[in-house]
Amino acid sequence: MSADAARASDVIELREVTRSFGDVVAVDHVSLGIRQGEFFALLGPSGCGKTTTLRIMAGFERPSGGDIYLRGRRVNDVPPYRRETNLVFQQLALFPHMDVYDNVAFGLRVKRRPAADIAGSVRRVLQLVDLAGYERRRMHELSGGQQQRVAIARALVNEPAVLLLDEPLGALDLKLRLQMQRELKAMQRRSGTTFVYVTHDQGEALAMADRVAVMQLGKIAQLGAPEHIYSRPATRFVAHFIGDTNIIPVTVRDRGADGAAILDANGVRFAATDADMRPGEMRHISLRPEKIRIAAAHAARPDGHGGTVTDVTFLGPLTRYEVSVAEGLRLVVQTQTDSEEHFRKDDRVSLSWPPSAAVVLKD
């Protein structure tokens, strides 16, 4: 894909964008393009640079290096109030001295749109966020979820090229958060607006986003569809950050005839379907706990690895086992609570997994 083609379909494009604060490099040569109409998530732990990246897009931070394009136009030096982006703030930042209507109408009034147009736009957007009839409410008269929707409406009403959201659901309790996730996704589809969503919650990113960029130490560790990032994590960091996993240091022993590599982890040998390895190499693999089948030792499959259950945790629908397979090799295994056989601590078991489950990591 050529650079020009990328620019044509991207609403926002970052090229080698860097932002440093003194000695601290918050964003380190980040390049990415966000496509028209997609729900894009920037995911990472606190301090990874995701919020700074978002604030660069909104115009509150100026890149120390690199360029940022909005609809093909370089906007490095364009202040926030002249950008076609709108931000839903983490603390919402609703104006406490205004009611719902005045908050939502603020952006349109600033742009001196006719009052009749404003009234129409505000009515439509309040319907979109399911707040029709709340126009004259004050901010302190609204519940957390309602305030959330006002903040989104206030941004959406301006029909931004991109809607930027900075962990907007962070302050809500779990149940409301899950509900708002579904609503946000629905709003995004209905309005057709491009969303860029910053979060540290991998569940949120996986549930809502079309594409996810996982950030670590100011860099993008991996970018792709949620399913891809989950099933084929590129690095130890990504594998760990998205979901639960077993990271196993391995040595490449041999290459099988079928192209699979034979790996050795503390004497336990198994295959992995990854071509790009040479014998003798030291690597890490990620093995998701739910990909591992657990069976009683007497019912062991031929490719099974014997082990002893050292810990059992009941998680409701799932049960989590820790199994010691070899000296220094302990694997976490997760099974459906009601569909599988149950094991207790010190039970002898046999573990097995398909070669495709062992994902070889870059680092």
Add this chain to the structure above:
Amino acid sequence: MLLLFSYSAFTFRGGQLTEEVSFLAWQKFFTDPFYFGVVTKTLQLALEVTAAALLIGYPTAYALTKVRSAKFLVAAYIIIFSPLLVSLVVRVYGWLLLLSDNGVINQALLAIGVIAAPIRLIYNETGVVIALVHILLPFMVFPILSVLLQFDHALREAASDLGANRLQTFLRVVLPMSLPGVVAGCQIVFTLAISAFVTPELLGGGKVQVLSRAIWFNVVDVNWPLAAVEAIVLLALALAALALFDLAARSLRAMRPTGSPRPRRDSPGGFIDAFLRIVLFAVLAFVLSPLVFVVINSFNGSAFNSFPPQGFSMQWYQFVLGYAQFREGMVNSLIIASASTLVAVAAGMLAALALTRGGIRGRGILNAFFLSPLVMPRVAIGIAVFILLIRLRVLGTTGSLVLVHAMLSLPFALVLLTASLVNVNRTLEEASMDLGAGPLRTFWSVTLPQIRAGLVVAAVFAFITSFDETEASIFLVRPSNTTLPIQMFLYLEQYQNPTLAALSTLLIAATIILVVVALRFVRGAELARLVARR
């Protein structure tokens, strides 16, 4: 302009004026034992006032932390603050009424037979100390209060868990931790006390020779070089005091509490709490009494400020309204106060924005510079500006008074507006910018509504500061634009009848109306927060 004024106040008089007379004034000041006596007296008076204010102010602040009713708390705040809202001359006049030989206290004591002849309470140091403590008490109470309010209740529980009783807890934990507030309070009170002028002049009866009075007399005698020397000495004393207290404060800085404080008011009961309540009510009465008796006396039928009042009369009100000097003074004061409020609030707003928003280097120095008029002796400012204005040939113009008053109210405006701006959530401003509002529009529709409370209070403070300003203005006015407090001061030096009581009552009423109107814009909690921050 303001910067120029305060800057000139720092530097002008040292150099040129004394050079012309070849240090004769300096020589005279440092060799004549009379002036040594004046300096000692000034310091002694300030020490007495500071000690007395601390003795009264600490229990008051402590008692205020025990108040549970929010309404009573706001009322108590306002009462303790009220001396600041009422003209200096009115307050002094109130003490004259209370303390004079035929005043309220002596007459009451005579009536119940405790004393046979009136005791001398005014025209000596006692009266001056009492009146100064009254005026400066709020400056002692609020720094201590703001420290006590941040006190972590968990520390008190920890002390009691470790076996300390209430008194031990107070002496070993609460008191040491509140020392920064004590130092801050003493610093302000001491600095203001050494430069007090109106009070020693009117209540001292010529017997309390302090530096500010010496300056005044030298200016009247046209011995300006000597006045300038005295002003510099006074300024030096003020700065030395500030520095000493700062040093003390710095040595206490290690005692910052760890973790986030958990404030909690104590459970009621115990005779200590009863005692504290009595102290609080006594202090409130002490603060209010001069004003109350001013009001009572304004209806006095007699012409001699006698107590109890002899008959009811409205004649003094008629006299006040007919007295041309007061009318002119009132008009002048209103014009000057309004104009200087506008200037001070506008300049204060710009300075506060620069200090809180602009990433300026040397913020601390700038801040100290803007605040300096607050602690600089008013009399010294007066004489410095007086000499500057003569040089510029604009002495006595209304414009010059407006600027001087604006300079004096700027610190109040700056402190209050900075405190408000710091409280404004920056994300709100970012949200506004994000929605397309430029910096000006954002300031107007988002920032300004958030700091309305601070703005109103700042304007009220600036207005009252200007309207009541006496000690610097007295050097700067001409008969044509004399302000009301100066007219009152001059009147009080000559006459002693309830005319001033009537005028004062009108001013108190006007102040109450102003404050009530202002409070409609400001919720009590906001006010308390602004106050505690100072």
